[in-house]
Amino acid sequence: xxxxxxxxxxxxxxxxxxxxxxxxxxxxxxxxxxxxxxxxxxxxxxxxxxxxxxxxxxxxxxxxxxxxxxxxxxxxxxxxxxxxxxxxxxxxxxxxxxxxxxxxxxxxxxxxxxxxxxxxxxxxxxxxxxxxxxxxxxxxxxxxxxxxxxxxxxxxxxxxxxxxxxxxxxxxxxxxxxxxxxxxxxxxxxxxxxxxxxxxxxxxxxxxxxxxxxxxxxxxxxxxxxxxxxxxxxxxxxxxxxxxxxxxxxxxxxxxxxxxxxxxxxxxxxxxxxxxxxxxxxxxxxxxxxxxxxxxxxxxxxxxxxxxxxxxxxxxxxxxxxxxxxxxxxxxxxxxxxxxxxxxxxxxxxxxxxxxxxxxxxxxxxxxxxxxxxxxxxxxxxxxxxxxxxxxxxxxxxxxxxxxxxxxxxxxxxxxxxxxxxxxxxxxxxxxxxxxxxxxxxx
Amino acid sequence: xxxxxxxxxxxxxxxxxxxxxxxxxxxxxxxxxxxxxxxxxxxxxxxxxxxxxxxxxxxxxxxxxxxxxxxxxxxxxxxxxxxxxxxxxxxxxxxxxxxxxxxxxxxxxxxxxxxxxxxxxxxxxxxxxxxxxxxxxxxxxxxxxxxxxxxxxxxxxxxxxxxxxxxxxxxxxxxxxxxxxxxxxxxxxxxxxxxxx
Numbered sequence: 001x002x003x004x005x006x007x008x009x010x011x012x013x014x015x016x017x018x019x020x021x022x023x024x025x026x027x028x029x030x031x032x033x034x035x036x037x038x039x040x041x042x043x044x045x046x047x048x049x050x051x052x053x054x055x056x057x058x059x060x061x062x063x064x065x066x067x068x069x070x071x072x073x074x075x076x077x078x079x080x081x082x083x084x085x086x087x088x089x090x091x092x093x094x095x096x097x098x099x100x101x102x103x104x105x106x107x108x109x110x111x112x113x114x115x116x117x118x119x120x121x122x123x124x125x126x127x128x129x130x131x132x133x134x135x136x137x138x139x140x141x142x143x144x145x146x147x148x149x150x151x152x153x154x155x156x157x158x159x160x161x162x163x164x165x166x167x168x169x170x171x172x173x174x175x176x177x178x179x180x181x182x183x184x185x186x187x188x189x190x191x192x193x194x195x196x197x198x199x200x201x202x203x204x205x206x207x208x209x210x211x212x213x214x215x216x217x218x219x220x221x222x223x224x225x226x227x228x229x230x231x232x233x234x235x236x237x238x239x240x241x242x243x244x245x246x247x248x249x250x251x252x253x254x255x256x257x258x259x260x261x262x263x264x265x266x267x268x269x270x271x272x273x274x275x276x277x278x279x280x281x282x283x284x285x286x287x288x289x290x291x292x293x294x295x296x297x298x299x300x301x302x303x304x305x306x307x308x309x310x311x312x313x314x315x316x317x318x319x320x321x322x323x324x325x326x327x328x329x330x331x332x333x334x335x336x337x338x339x340x341x342x343x344x345x346x347x348x349x350x351x352x353x354x355x356x357x358x359x360x361x362x363x364x365x366x367x368x369x370x371x372x373x374x375x376x377x378x379x380x381x382x383x384x385x386x387x388x389x390x391x392x393x394x395x396x397x398x399x400x401x402x403x404x405x406x407x408x409x410x411x412x413x414x415x416x417x418x419x420x421x422x423x424x425x426x427x428x429x430x431x432x433x434x435x436x437x438x439x440x441x442x443x
Numbered sequence: 444x445x446x447x448x449x450x451x452x453x454x455x456x457x458x459x460x461x462x463x464x465x466x467x468x469x470x471x472x473x474x475x476x477x478x479x480x481x482x483x484x485x486x487x488x489x490x491x492x493x494x495x496x497x498x499x500x501x502x503x504x505x506x507x508x509x510x511x512x513x514x515x516x517x518x519x520x521x522x523x524x525x526x527x528x529x530x531x532x533x534x535x536x537x538x539x540x541x542x543x544x545x546x547x548x549x550x551x552x553x554x555x556x557x558x559x560x561x562x563x564x565x566x567x568x569x570x571x572x573x574x575x576x577x578x579x580x581x582x583x584x585x586x587x588x589x590x591x592x593x594x595x596x597x598x599x600x601x602x603x604x605x606x607x608x609x610x611x612x613x614x615x616x617x618x619x620x621x622x623x624x625x626x627x628x629x630x631x632x633x634x635x636x637x638x639x640x
Contacts, residue, residue, distance in 0.1 A: 042617065042619075055468065055509075056508065056509070064630055067630070067634065068630075068633055068634060068637050069637065070633075070637065085469075092469040092470075093469060096469060137508075138508060139508050140506065140507045140508040140532060142508070153532075154508040154532055155508060155532070155535065155536075156508055156509070156510030156513075156532070156535065156536035156539060156540075157510050158510055158536070158539040158540060158628065158629050158630055159510075159535055159536065159539050159629065161629070161630065161633070162539075162629050162633065165633065170619070203502070204456065204502060204505050205501065205502035205505055205528060205530060208528075208531070209530075209531025209532075209534070238502070238505060238530055238531065240531055240532075300456065387465060388460075388464075388465030388466060389465055389466075389468055389469070392465075392466065405460075405506065407458045407460040407461070407506060408460070408461075408482050408483075409460050409461075409464050409465075409466075409482040410460040410464075410465055411465075414482050
């Protein structure tokens with residue numbers, strides 16, 4: 001559908017002086033086939049990868065594609081993940097899952113990940129993401145891909161239709177909001193606490209659909225799973241993307257998933273995919289060393305404050321789950337607290353590891369046993385109660401959860417009260433039956 | 444000038460679970476629509492009439508990418524949502540489904556049950572000249588413009604007029620997004636293009 005000769009655009013721009021570019025600008029410019037872009041420009045980008053799942057994908061796309069008489073532009077660039085309605089809990093879910101599997105065969109999709117984990121975790125795990133890509137996902141937590149230096153954002157099903165028939169999407173070049181974290185996190189404080197703190201400061205739409213970039217010493221020290229937690233909850237900041245410039249930590253993760261990273265590619269990726277000095281950005285400074293564990297009271301992630309500000313809060317359910325809060329490092333962090341201890345009689349501790357592969361790692365190294373021996377019940381590797389599409393909490397449950405959203409009526413009936421916290425805080429609270437600072441167990 | 448529309452006032456931070464609760468997401472949009480806003484405004488889904496408008500506080504549509512959150516409002520015949528700010532993801536979904544969103548810093552001045560008029564004009568950013576009611580057919584397609592092959596700077600300006608005579612300015616909307624409203628959503632825009640090819 002592109003009618004204009006790109007080369008004429010490029011040659012004109014090359015004659016102008018190039019402006020310093022943010023990481024977001026560089027990623028968009030590359031995908032738009034332009035030398036550089038300016039904040040506010042509306043451009044059309046080529047999509048390197050489109051991910052959708054059993055809720056947003058085939059069941060919505062198939063009828064629309066058929067009404068157009070159109071086909072998917074490039075099935076090798078599509079990844080389908082079954083994670084929202086699995087395991088099916090009723091006849092309607094069963095029907096949705098069956099339709100999804102049938103369509104996957106009919107469309108001959110080469111990349112289907114069925115009941116093996118949550119899309120935002122299995123996508124990088126299978127080596128589908130790398131720095132420099134522009135990706136879309138049929139899910140609001142798609143900014144998780146930003147942890148890998150990819151411009152990845154969530155879109156609805158109709159917009160996904162546009163992507164799969166044209167291979168393109170429009171983007172308005174965002175401003176960059178730089179979340180600059182100095183210092184070192186205390187033991188028992190994690191990326192989830194950083195994120196809840198930022199959401200409380202900026203509000204749930206404080207990201208204003210611009211590009212958030214996480215940087216600073218404290219961010220560089222985080223492992224990939226913790227970085228993914230930051231990018232993941234950019235959705236709760238309301239930014240379009242949550243980017244982290246790739247470094248050696250990123251490359252090490254990628255090397256474990258892809259064999260084909262050449263030295264030249266790595267060198268170029270590290271040299272290219274970062275914000276230029278003096279590029280346009282608004283800086284927000286934070287100090288990691290003074291950060292306490294954070295807790296978000298019902299019914300908004302923006303309702304977060306330091307754990308010290310809370311009085312007694314009793315829970316009957318503790319939930320470690322979701323792409324936000326049940327990755328391998330989240331399970332390890334919880335196990336550190338739970339190992340050799342028992343969950344309170346008044347609490348049901350539920351653990352839904354975010355991917356089957358990470359669950360196997362947890363099992364091999366003993367992390368999983370530490371959780372189950374403490375009294376945790378294991379749930380399937382899917383979105384579970386976080387999406388609220390199948391398994392959900394019961395009337396009047398009081399829940400402490402490592403997930404991303406505690407909206408009224410999301411994870412069960414309107415009477416359910418969900419508090420959000422880090423996996424460590426959820427684990428410590430499960431031991432006590434009430435809100436508990438994980439640092440008490442880590443001295 | 445437009446037909447007048449009755450106002451439903453909603454608070455700030457209306458999320459996608461308020462609009463399309465997760466428990467009903469297995470169902471077709473027509474059925475989810477019966478539960479729209481039931482957790483905070485039980486009289487809405489049964490009482491809203493085609494042509495009514497929602498006037499809400501800031502951050503309308505935060506949360507999920509589920510476009511059913513916009514789809515239920517289209518299903519119920521809501522003509523437009525007016526708010527000081529929207530979730531960016533919801534904003535895209537709404538236009539893709541043909542639902543007009545008007546970003547109006549002073550939306551808080553509008554009252555429940557008031558009857559509003561929405562004025563629309565088209566203008567070209569480069570020339571800054573406005574011409575009323577000429578947007579339809581003036582540009583052909585969301586992907587055929589200048590620059591990057593998509594977007595040529597033409598915008599539509601909107602004003603909301605309350606019974607008191609109060610006239611509120613809204614943020615301009617690019618022409619390629621207004622074409623989605625005129626065609627009833629992206630699917631119809633694509634159908635139109637596929638027919639032409």
